[in-house]
Amino acid sequence: MKNYTSFTVLLFCVFISINSFAQSVANYSIVFESFWETPTGDPVNGISTIPLPSNPHWSPLAIATHQTANSILEMGSAASAGIESIAETGDTTAFQNEVTANADADKFVIGSGLNVAQGTITKNIQISSDYPFVSLASMIAPSPDWFIAINSENLRSGNNAVNNGWKASFTLDVFPYDAGTEDGNGYSGSNPASNPLDVITSLLNQPPFDGVNSNMSHRIGTVTFNYIDSTLSKDDIDVLEHVSIYPNPSKGKITLSNLKNSDLKSVQVYNILGRLVKNIPIGKGLSKLEIDLSHLNTGVYLLNLKSTNKSATKKLVIH
Incomplete structure (x- = not known):
């Protein structure tokens, strides 16, 4: 030898x-606040240039924690079957199955839906430092295949001297996305499948999400990660x-x-x-x-x- x-x-x-x-575990509350409205209905945050549907709502907030970036969701790539299901119907079952079968993923949790256009969805989650990335999605409903998402947000700060290395509370603006799986440019759930299929693209400043309030970059809401506490195992x-x-x-x-x-x-x-x-x-x-x-x-x-x-x-x- x-x-x-x-x-x-x-x-x-x-x-x-x-x-x-020792590895660390943190508790956060994740709060999605929706600003979905027309500029007439909400002069400050409104972005929809066409009237909202008669039953505007949000599907349950699907949340996954994982070890590496882009292993659950990746913008500019084809939507997985799970993301397609959320974007088109709001059903989280296929996405949950994907997360469960993914060796890079750790937890899957579901926040409640929202039966109105504007409001908040809150979900508490425990996150391991071995799986510090968080991805989430919710359908803009009804719509062809539009949804909001956070992709691979790393909750580790790199400073172990504060909060055991976890980020303090912070807020991100969120924007609408098109899953590239169904055609349509209005608030309708009945549309033909895209042929050929496209990739996930941003609807930022694209119809109907191109309202007059450019100072807000036409965001449709925010997601806040509220740090609660953490421990070392x-x-x-x-x-x-x-x-x-x-x-x-x-x-x-x-x-x-x-x-x-x-x-x-x-x-x-x-x-x-x-x-x-x-x-x-x-x-x-x-x-x-x-x-x-x-x-x-x-x-x-x-x-x-x-x-x-x-x-x-x-x-x-x-x-």
């Missing part, structure tokens, strides 16, 4: 110490520490055991330089997992085990 310098050992020690810090007694890796050393084919009750979400494999060489999402309910790393070069690797709120790092030798 190769000999490694003290500098390499130091790199490993730094990596392990970084990854063994304790890693001292952690079931992840009891996960076993064997054989170790190995020729690359290994088994992870004692996974039951570990809430293990993923295994990330790093090489000697700290570069991620493999990311392995973990399904629910596994008691053990077989991993083939035989394609990797011989040497020492670090396996970073991640659950919802915690992480643990274990050394693996491949010879």
Whole structure:
């Protein structure tokens, strides 16, 4: 086996110490406030240049937390089946199924709908520092395929000395989007499907959302993330520490055991330089997992085990 310098050992020690810090969990309330109205009805915020429908309303607010940006929703790309369903009908079932099946996602929660054009929807949510991104969507109803969205808002501030690294309360303007799945330019839910399908595009300053109040950039509402509190979870007694890796050393084919009750979400494999060489999402309910790393070069690797709120790092030798 190769000999490694003290500098390499130091790199490993730094990596392990970084990854063994306690993870943080924060509580926020998410408040969507709708300004949907005509300039005549609301001279300050009104933006709709055509009259609102007789039954203006908003679908339930669908919210997902996830680990990386654009893994749930991406502007300028084709709408997923879940986003299409929200934009066209307000139904959140398909979107929930997408989030549940997405290894990068953590939580899916639903806020209430709003049965009038203007008002607020409020939903409390607990967010893990392992999954700090928040995406959300709600249908502008009735409409062909128009909706509002927040895409991949990172709630981590980068300053662990304040709020355990979480952002203080802040507000974002939100704007209407077209899902690109149904034709139509008025407030109607009965329209032909777009052929060919388009991508998600902004309706900012586009009919009918091009009212006279340019000082507000024709926003249709705001979303406020109200920071409530946060805690650090304790890693001292952690079931992840009891996960076993064997054989170790190995020729690359290994088994992870004692996974039951570990809430293990993923295994990330790093090489000697700290570069991620493999990311392995973990399904629910596994008691053990077989991993083939035989394609990797011989040497020492670090396996970073991640659950919802915690992480643990274990050394693996491949010879």
